[in-house]
Amino acid sequence: MTYTCVLFIIYDLYLCAVYIPPVNSTHYENDYTQLEKEISTYSNKGQIALIGDFNSRTSSHPDFIENDDPDLFNIHSQNILPQNYDVDQFLKRNNQDKILNAQGNNLLELCLSSRLRILNGRYIGDSLGYFTCFTPNGLSTVDYAIVSKSLLTSVIYFKTNEINYLSDHAQIEIFLKCNISEKQYLFPEDKWKTMKSYKWNDNSKNILIQTLSSENFINEIINCESKEI
Numbered sequence: 001m002t003y004t005c006v007l008f009i010i011y012d013l014y015l016c017a018v019y020i021p022p023v024n025s026t027h028y029e030n031d032y033t034q035l036e037k038e039i040s041t042y043s044n045k046g047q048i049a050l051i052g053d054f055n056s057r058t059s060s061h062p063d064f065i066e067n068d069d070p071d072l073f074n075i076h077s078q079n080i081l082p083q084n085y086d087v088d089q090f091l092k093r094n095n096q097d098k099i100l101n102a103q104g105n106n107l108l109e110l111c112l113s114s115r116l117r118i119l120n121g122r123y124i125g126d127s128l129g130y131f132t133c134f135t136p137n138g139l140s141t142v143d144y145a146i147v148s149k150s151l152l153t154s155v156i157y158f159k160t161n162e163i164n165y166l167s168d169h170a171q172i173e174i175f176l177k178c179n180i181s182e183k184q185y186l187f188p189e190d191k192w193k194t195m196k197s198y199k200w201n202d203n204s205k206n207i208l209i210q211t212l213s214s215e216n217f218i219n220e221i222i223n224c225e226s227k228e229i
Contacts, residue, residue: 093121
């Protein structure tokens with residue numbers, strides 16, 4: 001039998017490593033528009049986590065709808081909002097970087113439209129909103145961890161590490177609360193064949209294609225997928 005530990009959360013989690021070039025870069029191609037499209041696709045399937053260098057300075061400007069109140073949308077005693085509308089709550093965010101640039105506005109608008117929240121400056125490990133980028137031109141906060149609003153309750157803490165000689169950007173970390181469960185995968189050991197090495201030759205490609213197309217192999221895959229995990 002084979003044992004493994006599996007990470008169980010209620011929804012699928014789509015993790016995206018992000019790099020948004022500066023606006024004046026030759027590699028910049030209106031990346032936020034494309035990123036918003038991707039988020040729109042995958043947010044319908046699960047929760048989103050974005051981590052990386054956004055080259056965006058957001059100061060402490062809100063990434064949520066300020067003074068959100070469903071009663072404001074009452075028209076002739078009828079509320080035009082959907083019944084499952086999730087009212088935004090005030091979430092204080094600290095940031096040592098006090099500058100807001102155009103890219104920062106783009107990022108904040110993305111958070112508003114996609115129901116995402118910045119973790120920097122809100123959790124233990126980065127409660128003051130530390131700088132993440134250190135260059136001869138100055139200090140800035142451009143590296144973020146951003147998650148779906150519904151995932152905030154699963155965040156244990158977010159940390160900005162100290163700068164080192166390997167990069168002019170500080171490493172950032174996010175720790176999520178999850179259920180770790182040990183499951184048994186019942187694969188009979190006599191089904192597996194041990195081979196120390198395999199030498200690829202001119203005929204190997206044909207053998208591989210024939211094996212993958214064989215009825216026995218396809219049945220093994222179907223049986224494996226049908227097992228309850």
